[in-house]
Amino acid sequence: MDGIGATHIDHIVIASNDSGAVAETFQRNLGLEIKRTMTRPGTGAQLAFAKLQEVVLEFAGPPEPKPGEEVKARLWGIVLAVRDIRAAVDRLRAFGCEVGDPKPAVQPGALIATVKSGTHGVPFALIQYEAISPATGAPA
């Protein structure tokens, strides 16, 4: 395998205290189209998504913005798409990185693993689509 078999940046996360306001600003200032919004199951986090070619911009914020609080955002993390997440995890562990076990992602059929060390300050994760059957959770 060539490296971890990364194919592209899958998404870039922009964290803020008001994801709706930040997404709206990016839409107005940069002409990005917000394609989808959702509430993350479990946490209630408010998410908005824009896409440019293969890369998704994910605007993430708390369930409810605090009224009157100044809106602040920052680039937070990167998710790379890989062909074989288990092989990618094994390779990074062999390089001494601490990597979580792959687990089902929010995206149906996808597995995601968090890289917890060695990334030079960047929250980092790997994702493989069509890794498991959405119906059974078995490897695809």
Next chain:
Amino acid sequence: MLTKIHHVGIVVHSADEALKFYRDALGLPVTADRVVEDQGVRGVLLQIGNSEIELLEPTRDDTGVARFLASRGEGMHHICFESDDVAKELEAARQKGIELIDQAPRVGLAGMICFLHPRSNHGVLVEFATPIEGQHGH
């Protein structure tokens, strides 16, 4: 029109150390590696799909990148959108009343570039770039 994410910039203490992860462990190929003297940074671009990751190492202490590193540590610094006409993007931003860092496009590692002030985007530093034909990358 912004066509894609050209790169994301990551500020690091040492590009050589960071390359052990981004080049050696991830396996991303280096497409450019040079010092931009007037910016006081060493920039290293690594290709990933249709985009790139840019490692930024300050080469002196009196630059924005060095101040970022001193105050916030290593991490994501900016996001760069590619356009086929960076001057047009800059003018459109000016017309919208967006606060600018660069009043005119200039040469950078990614081609002709300009930065918007982070105050205009709730603290996120945004760059526009039009690659120069014949230069590396996309």
